[in-house]
Amino acid sequence: MLQYLINVTDNTFVPVIMIALLSAVMVKSNYSHCKRYITVGFLLGFVAALIYAILKRTTGIAIREFYDLGVIIPWLVIALPLLICLLVKSCHNRFSQALLIVSSGLAIGLLSAQFVPNLLLYPFEFDVGMESIFNHDYLSKWVGYGFSLVVTLLIGLFAYRMCLRLADKFVVLITALAITILTLANGINFIQILIVRRFIAPQKWMMELVIFVLAHVNLFIFAFMAIALCLTAVLYFKANTTSLVGSNPAQVRKLKAKLRQDRRTSLWMIATVAITAYTVTRARYIFEKGVELTPAEPVTPDANGLIVIPLEKVNDGNLHRYGYKATDGTLVRFIVIKKSENAYGVGFDACDICGASGYYQRGNQVVCILCDVVMNIATIGFSGGCNPVPLKYEIIDGNMVIRPANLEAEKSRFK
Incomplete structure (x- = not known):
């Protein structure tokens, strides 16, 4: 169970947070049909992931490094234009809004294409041989897989809701920070693939950088946890300091209900992030402890x-x-x-x-x-x-x- 609890969390936490941030920015832009771009982008990425998973499962022609390059390179290409669209003031004109929506939709497609293949392939690793599918080991793997998937999806939902309730400028800055961090992660992964496939001669600084990241597997997950907790803290503070003012009692009650929901969302986000933190630290330690090389x-x-x-x-x-x-x-x-x-x-x-x-x-x-x-x-x-x-x-x-x-x-x- 722990194996797939950890694997799914490692695989989905960062892209789910990123998709939630981009989706919130698109919706808050008030651009027409923005939700359609979100859906189309995700579905295109899902289709690409599905094709790769089928080829990986049934043939020998699917090579993960080449597939990852097909996702990472477009991300590195669109990252800078996407950041510019987010940060410059001209984003309020129609053309910049359209460019932001299109590039965000493409980014969501690339994110889904990057993390969905493993989710589709993991269940095929639940090998039970000739035993019944109702044996304990098989069921425990499904429990770990399903539980971690539900937790990360809830995190994405909570992040999306919080962004919709926070100030536009703050959400834009947080999203820009997340894009920068993820672009750095993809850049390091890009270098790693080029080295492994011998497309470039590795330099000392490249090897040191890649080995450092491999030795600190939770580095980027912790960075996105910090982003999620930052959203949580700001929303919770806002919910506790907003004055209950309205033109009539009905409006006051409505505002009060929204603030109560904001506090609950914040607390739920803290709980799910805590589960994630436990999974990638203590659960990983429990799963990996005792793993030592047998004497040669x-x-x-x-x-x-x-x-x-x-x-x-x-x-x-x-x-x-x-x-x-x-x-x-x-x-x-x-x-x-x-x-x-x-x-x-x-x-x-x-x-x-x-x-x-x-x-x-x-x-x-x-x-x-x-x-x-x-x-x-x-x-x-x-x-x-x-x-x-x-x-x-x-x-x-x-x-x-x-x-x-x-x-x-x-x-x-x-x-």
């Missing part, structure tokens, strides 16, 4: 100068970790897992992005211990993404044979 089984070259591992030792379908002591004393780790009848996944216990943090087995999944990305076991042995750096091997007479020179060549990763 030492291997040494034989009389022929080759490392030989009998296949019968790695044919159980589990992850096996080995350690080779390099000439300079560095322990070079590598992993082996059987992928199919005649194929093995062999790679270093390190990747290009997370370094030598290592991998562990969780059920029938292989997971990066640093960023918690689940590996597609079929792709272990191939470069790209967070996959282990490939290690060459041969199958000879029922043994897996690895040449020490290939291990020595990558020892710098483990220093």
Whole structure:
């Protein structure tokens, strides 16, 4: 349950808040048919996500990094014009309003295209094998998935309601801040993909930036929590300081009811943000505690100068970790897992992005211990993404044979 409670929260919290802010700005602009643009933008993003999810599930042609580039690049292109439309005073003329609505609708489409694929694919990971779908593990995964989805949707609804009740200038500034933060996050993700796919040569500052973000997985979630709590605090203060003045008792009662609703919305927002904070901190700690790398089984070259591992030792379908002591004393780790009848996944216990943090087995999944990305076991042995750096091997007479020179060549990763 905790796994998908955390995954859905990580995946949806930031885009849901962003969609709520953009939707509120569009509605408050009083531009005709603005709600239609919101709906169309979301549906277009949903359709793109659905197509990707179907291709990902049924074929091997869908590559997440390329799909993400197709979402991130347009976002980076429209971010600056969107900020300008939000902040300049000329936004009050008809042309600027129209540009704001169109760019906001496009942004909402890109946001939905970015987070919906995982929501569609997660239920297919609720593997129960030949057991009944009513077993405890299967149901608990659905509970975690459904509960976190409801919480994040409520957060989006509360954020939208609060923005409609607050001053236009304040909402615009908060939205501009959120766009800036999300653009920074997408920019870092863009750099990470370019490095992983070897489209650019990584610079030292790039690697340090990406590794810092991976090591602080809650950084941008906390930033958007601060935005949500800022909205909450301002609305609650406004609800408690607004004078109950009206031309007649009916208007006073109506105002009083609205202020009471504002206070309730603020309190509900605090509660849902608290749940989110617990999920990404304490719940994540509970789920990940005890996850440690199993000791690497030492291997040494034989009389022929080759490392030989009998296949019968790695044919159980589990992850096996080995350690080779390099000439300079560095322990070079590598992993082996059987992928199919005649194929093995062999790679270093390190990747290009997370370094030598290592991998562990969780059920029938292989997971990066640093960023918690689940590996597609079929792709272990191939470069790209967070996959282990490939290690060459041969199958000879029922043994897996690895040449020490290939291990020595990558020892710098483990220093």
